[in-house]
Amino acid sequence: MTAEALPLTGCPCVSDPTSGLPQPRGSTSRRGLLRGAALVGATTMFGSTAVTLGRLPGAAAEIASVAVSPASSVLVVLSLRGAADGLSLVVPHADPAYYLSRPTIAVPSAALLAKDASFGLHPALAPLLPMWESGQLAAVHATGMAVPNRSHFAAMEELEDAAPGSSSRVGWLNRLIGDDAVASTVQGLAVGSGLPMSLIGTEAAMSFRSLETAVLAGGDKRYDPRGSRARSLKTQWAQSSTPMGAGVRNALGALVDLGPAKAQADRATSFPPSSLGQALSSVSRTLRGEIGVSVVTVDAGSWDMHTEMGTVAAGAMTSSAADLATCIAAFFADLGPVADKVTLVTISEFGRRVQENANRGLDHGWGNVMFVAGAGVKGGSYYGRWPGLRNTLDADLAVTTDYRSVLAEIVAARTGASTATVFPGFTREKVGVMVGQ
Template identity: 60%
Template sequence: MTTSAARTASRTGDPCGCPDYAAATALSRRGFLRGLGLTGAAYAVGSAMVTYGAAPAMAAGVAPAPNGSVLVVLSMRGAADGLSLVVPHGDPAYYAARPRIAVPAAKLLGKDAFFGLHPNLAPLLPMWQSGELAAVHATGMAVANRSHFAAMELVEDANPGSSVRSGWLNRLLGGLDGDSPLQGVSIGSSSPPASLYGEQPVMSLRNISDAVVAGNDQWDTDQARLRSLSQMWGSSTAPMARGMRSAMAAVADLGPVRQEPENRAAYPDSDLGRALAAVARTIRGDVGVSLVTVDQGEWDMHADLGTLDWGAMKYNANDLATAIAAFFADLGSMRERVTLLTISEFGRRVSENSNYGLDHGWGNVMFLAGAGVKGGRYYGRWPGLENSLDADLTVTTDFRSVLSEVVLSRTDASAAQVFPGFTPEPVGVMVGR
């Protein structure tokens, strides 16, 4: 891609054309999981999907989330540049490494003596100032992996070396009470991410209107199709029958969500805006959701990450901040129960390349927002950039330490069950229980 073409693409949020990222996102998640030899079943409900692992699922039923808490995991697909989102203005090597794309210190928000937020994160500044938003820098995997495809799997499994293909969020569901597919929901895609795959039932849907029983439409006024399906599967003891009953029950349990208004006007007109609007609507419906995943793609900025005036970073940072701010405002009284965290498969190199962009790196930043977060602060041990390994930001905090702290603070699950064999280090970003 030429520089001018890349610049045009980045202004619209289109990908820069990294072959590895294109391959990772072109292959469907379900195809990827099948390619790994995973067991499980997926039951279509309209264009939504209810997914089960090896263990049979019982009928769904609305139940409150444990402790009333809800965890929202926002995946920044494509490897976001944490050094642009949270700028280490106090490290002179940052400006030396990025003579054209560095964010000026004078423009940073929420600035302390060393770090500051990208100016296009301005919609999140009120949350930062009120102590509801925090950042943990130099996070990532213990060993660098610069392949989008492999790194996504490793981050979402969060269990390196294991031959069992189960995601950390599915293991987390296994430590919570209840067995409804509505406890773990992926919104914005008709297939769940690897983090949700495993034995526990989950539900994935592009939007709320997708969650219907196929054929049960406006012409089926007497609900004959539902009665027929209930009769067909109601007395069967086959695993598929139990899954079908659970899927139909999950659709019925979404009734309160459909009654909630969709406040789309406050959100950006983007995939993330639409997805978070649906997430807020689902949480406000109070149907027992405990975990939700949502994606924001196209962070793979090899070319024309840009400056404050143009480029993909300007667009993505504003989209991220505007959508998250609208999401928390939209939650209303449910806001005090919701914690959101961001994660990306890896970070970008310290030094800019010749195309106003950045190549694949290692360390990154994680944002945490909402309930239980000790916000208005930057966390993590800064490794320094001058002698960074192979021009990378060195990881000093394993991402699982951050996730473990969220699990312990906001759920009744065991961090040892969610991250087997891992001993977390204290981060301090979450309120203890």
């Protein structure tokens, strides 16, 4: 098995309005130059050409690096892929339609945690109860897109683009790291299978599966002990006067080692062995290294539960909820002092139907719940306007809070970036889940 190659997408160039060719974007001293290319194991796109970058064994002295600026705040977006059932995670126990519509899979009111007059948490979320009780975790119900979209792929792309009607294929997190108020060196990082739509765009962002295995593609010490590949890239483009040459030289000059992150204690065994647990272990270790990452995305399992969801005793929902809660709790515990600047938000492409189907599962719906945890959160409460449920075959949880209002409130409270830039054409409503908002 070879070491992992990490993709980094996003062009550090703009298109020439006459030729359409990518052009260098300012001087190498500009703070925004090749954001994210400073990390290891990256494939940067210059126009249609991929340039693979990464750690440079044996060649570090030949390539300039940039100074690392620790991020002042960090946003972690945890995507519950497959459309999680928010009505199971945060149960509206006071709404009679909930129990009428789910005769076999409803979560009993007596089993709920953090219960108030209207809502309660699924009992499998018990590992998060200390964060809830200490005011570090909150939930916003009946959130989602303004118009239902029940296609997993189309909905996730629309959700992560967060600019309905725009012809520009740029994700909201890419726009966020492009804002000069978000002042850090590396900025965008996706841990998992690759870059999500939210990080696609003109600003560079990096991805890896595991911090430990992050290396230059083809540059593993076992196969390239002298760093020949990195030197070859530098030599190949050193004298080029083309925009491509300038871009490659700028990319190589922006590289920094992941050493500060890899030097942090690897405490993966304190996380669940699930893919989410190991991903969050890498995220925590990276953030503890203070290498400038300010935006992180992570995917959490498969929540597409059309059949046999199970009960609170056992089943797919209980297992997934337990893993989610245990992983998030372990993540914040492992961060140590860095936790004081990390805010995590969960998001899913849509919710599930109110009424269970004949297979004791749930079909695609609309409204959902979002969890917000960590720094700046006014926790221990449920937020949002409850629309009520209907016990009919095609009933959905209606959306009363646009998901962008939740994200925009976090962006405004924690980053100082322009929400008008990050969410173009959108006017946010007050949610109240963040301090000062």
